[in-house]
Amino acid sequence: MATGRTHRPATRSRGIPEATVARLPLYLRALTALSERSVPTVSSEELAAAAGVNSAKLRKDFSYLGSYGTRGVGYDVEYLVYQISRELGLTQDWPVVIVGIGNLGAALANYGGFASRGFRVAALIDADPAMAGKPVAGIPVQHSDDLEKIIQDNGVSIGVIATPAGAAQAVCERLVAAGVTSILNFAPTVLSVPEGVDVRKVDLSIELQILAFHEQRKAGEEAAAASDGGVPAAAVRSDSTDQGPDGDMPAVMPA
Amino acid sequence: MATGRTHRPATRSRGIPEATVARLPLYLRALTALSERSVPTVSSEELAAAAGVNSAKLRKDFSYLGSYGTRGVGYDVEYLVYQISRELGLTQDWPVVIVGIGNLGAALANYGGFASRGFRVAALIDADPAMAGKPVAGIPVQHSDDLEKIIQDNGVSIGVIATPAGAAQAVCERLVAAGVTSILNFAPTVLSVPEGVDVRKVDLSIELQILAFHEQRKAGEEAAAASDGGVPAAAVRSDSTDQGPDGDMPAVMPA
DNA sequence: ATGTCTTTGTGAACGCGTGCACAAAGATGG
DNA sequence: CCATCTTTGTGCACGCGTTCACAAAGACAT
Incomplete structure (x- = not known):
C-alpha cells in the first residue's frame, strides 16, 4: 500500500x-x-x-x-x-501533469482509468529535448523548462512523478514551488516536501519484495533454518555487489 | 562487531x-x-x-x-x-512472469528495479497473437496458450497481471492452477483466489482518488458545505453517465 | 394495524501499530 | 579501571482500525 x-x-x-x-x-x-x-x-x-x-x-x-x-x-x-x-472530490475536474515520459510515464498517459474518474492529463513533461513535441497518448510532450508555466496556466494542483530516482526530488521541489500540493510518486526515493503537501508513493519493486517474503515463508521454514548460521561480512559484500551496477536505480528510463 | x-x-x-x-x-x-x-x-x-x-x-x-x-x-x-x-527472500532468484504486455506490461518489463532485487523476468505473456515473438525489453512475447507450460518449465511462483480488468480473473485462475502462489495485480478488479495464494494490488487510479480527496479538503471546507443539499437521483444519473463509456475499464490497452 | 422479516447503523471489545521514554550495553577517554 | 557519553533495544501507554453482535428502522404481507 x-x-x-x-x-x-x-x-x-x-x-x-x-x-x-x-x-x-x-x-x-x-x-x-x-x-x-x-x-x-x-x-x-x-x-x-x-x-x-x-x-x-x-x-x-x-x-x-x-x-x-x-x-x-x-x-x-x-x-x-x-x-x-x-x-x-471526483465531481470536479482535476488537471494533472505527468513528469518523466519514459515507459512508465507513457503507460500512465495512456491509462484509461484516469479520465474516467475526473482526472484530465493536462500536460506531459520530460527533461529530454528530443522528446519535446512528440505526441504520447495524443498529447505533445513539453520540455521541463516550461514546467512552472504549464502548472500555472492549467491550474494544476496534482502532479505525477515518473522520473528516475535521481531527478525526483528536484522535480518535486519545482512542482511544489509552482503550486502543486499533491504528488503521486513512482520514483523509488523518499521525497521531502513542506507542510501541507501530500505525497503518495507507488513502488513497484517494493510490492514484489513483500510477495517474495511471503513466498519464501510458504516455501518452507526448514530451508531458512538450514542456511541460518552467521554469515561472514565478506560473503555479504560479494553478494550485494553481485546485484549489478544499478543498485537502487531508476524506476524507468526517461527516453 | x-x-x-x-x-x-x-x-x-x-x-x-x-x-x-x-x-x-x-x-x-x-x-x-x-x-x-x-x-x-x-x-x-x-x-x-x-x-x-x-x-x-x-x-x-x-x-x-x-x-x-x-x-x-x-x-x-x-x-x-x-x-x-x-x-x-532476496538472496535467491525469483523468476517472474508478466501477463498482459500493453503499455503498463511493457513498462514493467523494462523496469530496472526488478532485476536489481533478485527478480528475473522469465517470460512475457499476451493474449494477442500479433504480439507473439515480438521482443519487449529484449524478451520475446509468448502467447497465452502456452501459459501453463511456461510457468512449469520455469518454476515460476510469482505472477504479475497487467491485463484489462475483464481478463484478470481468468488469467489469475490459470496462473494459480499452473502453480503460481503470489500475484501482483495491476488490473482494477478484485481477484478471488484460493487459500494460500497471496495477492497484492496496485491501482493507479485509486491513489489519485485519495489525493483528490485531500486536495478537495485543502481547497476549503466552505465549498463542500455550500453545494451540500440533497441531490436528486436524476442529477446523479446524468453525472455518472457523463463519465463516458469506459466506466470501470481496463488499466491498459493490451496492444 | 399489526406482526414478521430483512438489513442497516453503531456501541463496545479487542488487537495491532506507533511513539515515548528510559535502562542497559558498549565505546571512548582519562 | 572507572567515568562519561552515545545509541540501541524494549516496556508501556495510547489511539486507530477491525470485528462482533444487536437494537432500531423500515419494508412487506396479511
Missing part, C-alpha cells in the same frame, strides 16, 4: 478515517459496475463481496459519510455513486 | 508484523545507497531519516529480526543489507 506522509493526529474535524478514504475508491468501482448493469439497489453484504471487504467494515465506512441506506433494503446504487464521488 | 554468533532465540515464532515487512524494502533501499557510498555504519536516526520513517519505529522493526546493532555505534551497513535481503 502506498502511504501518505505528514503524520498528524488525524483530521479530527470532519474526521473520515484514512483507512475509510482509501477504501472509498474500491466501493466506487464496484458501484459503478453495478450502475452499468442498471442494478437499482445493493445490500452491504453484496457490495462488500464485490469490493472484496467485510460487510461490517463497509457499513461502518458508509456511516462516516451519513445514513444513505434503507434498512431492510440496502443502498441506492446511483445515489451512493454520487455521494462517494462527491466525497472524494 | 554486530555478529559474534548471536544465538537465535529460535522461539521467535517468525512473527514479523506485516507493517514491518512492508517497511523492510524501504530500509533496504536506503542501506543499498549507503553501501554504494561505502558508508560502514549508520545510526538508527540517520537511517530512519533516509528511509522517511521514525527512528523508534525503525529500531523496533529491526528488533523483530534480531539484535543486529551495536549500542553507541549503530548498525553495520553491509551486514544489515544481507540480513534484510535474506529475511525478504
Whole structure:
C-alpha cells in the first residue's frame, strides 16, 4: 500500500478515517459496475463481496459519510455513486501533469482509468529535448523548462512523478514551488516536501519484495533454518555487489 | 562487531508484523545507497531519516529480526543489507512472469528495479497473437496458450497481471492452477483466489482518488458545505453517465 | 394495524501499530 | 579501571482500525 506522509493526529474535524478514504475508491468501482448493469439497489453484504471487504467494515465506512441506506433494503446504487464521488472530490475536474515520459510515464498517459474518474492529463513533461513535441497518448510532450508555466496556466494542483530516482526530488521541489500540493510518486526515493503537501508513493519493486517474503515463508521454514548460521561480512559484500551496477536505480528510463 | 554468533532465540515464532515487512524494502533501499557510498555504519536516526520513517519505529522493526546493532555505534551497513535481503527472500532468484504486455506490461518489463532485487523476468505473456515473438525489453512475447507450460518449465511462483480488468480473473485462475502462489495485480478488479495464494494490488487510479480527496479538503471546507443539499437521483444519473463509456475499464490497452 | 422479516447503523471489545521514554550495553577517554 | 557519553533495544501507554453482535428502522404481507 502506498502511504501518505505528514503524520498528524488525524483530521479530527470532519474526521473520515484514512483507512475509510482509501477504501472509498474500491466501493466506487464496484458501484459503478453495478450502475452499468442498471442494478437499482445493493445490500452491504453484496457490495462488500464485490469490493472484496467485510460487510461490517463497509457499513461502518458508509456511516462516516451519513445514513444513505434503507434498512431492510440496502443502498441506492446511483445515489451512493454520487455521494462517494462527491466525497472524494471526483465531481470536479482535476488537471494533472505527468513528469518523466519514459515507459512508465507513457503507460500512465495512456491509462484509461484516469479520465474516467475526473482526472484530465493536462500536460506531459520530460527533461529530454528530443522528446519535446512528440505526441504520447495524443498529447505533445513539453520540455521541463516550461514546467512552472504549464502548472500555472492549467491550474494544476496534482502532479505525477515518473522520473528516475535521481531527478525526483528536484522535480518535486519545482512542482511544489509552482503550486502543486499533491504528488503521486513512482520514483523509488523518499521525497521531502513542506507542510501541507501530500505525497503518495507507488513502488513497484517494493510490492514484489513483500510477495517474495511471503513466498519464501510458504516455501518452507526448514530451508531458512538450514542456511541460518552467521554469515561472514565478506560473503555479504560479494553478494550485494553481485546485484549489478544499478543498485537502487531508476524506476524507468526517461527516453 | 554486530555478529559474534548471536544465538537465535529460535522461539521467535517468525512473527514479523506485516507493517514491518512492508517497511523492510524501504530500509533496504536506503542501506543499498549507503553501501554504494561505502558508508560502514549508520545510526538508527540517520537511517530512519533516509528511509522517511521514525527512528523508534525503525529500531523496533529491526528488533523483530534480531539484535543486529551495536549500542553507541549503530548498525553495520553491509551486514544489515544481507540480513534484510535474506529475511525478504532476496538472496535467491525469483523468476517472474508478466501477463498482459500493453503499455503498463511493457513498462514493467523494462523496469530496472526488478532485476536489481533478485527478480528475473522469465517470460512475457499476451493474449494477442500479433504480439507473439515480438521482443519487449529484449524478451520475446509468448502467447497465452502456452501459459501453463511456461510457468512449469520455469518454476515460476510469482505472477504479475497487467491485463484489462475483464481478463484478470481468468488469467489469475490459470496462473494459480499452473502453480503460481503470489500475484501482483495491476488490473482494477478484485481477484478471488484460493487459500494460500497471496495477492497484492496496485491501482493507479485509486491513489489519485485519495489525493483528490485531500486536495478537495485543502481547497476549503466552505465549498463542500455550500453545494451540500440533497441531490436528486436524476442529477446523479446524468453525472455518472457523463463519465463516458469506459466506466470501470481496463488499466491498459493490451496492444 | 399489526406482526414478521430483512438489513442497516453503531456501541463496545479487542488487537495491532506507533511513539515515548528510559535502562542497559558498549565505546571512548582519562 | 572507572567515568562519561552515545545509541540501541524494549516496556508501556495510547489511539486507530477491525470485528462482533444487536437494537432500531423500515419494508412487506396479511
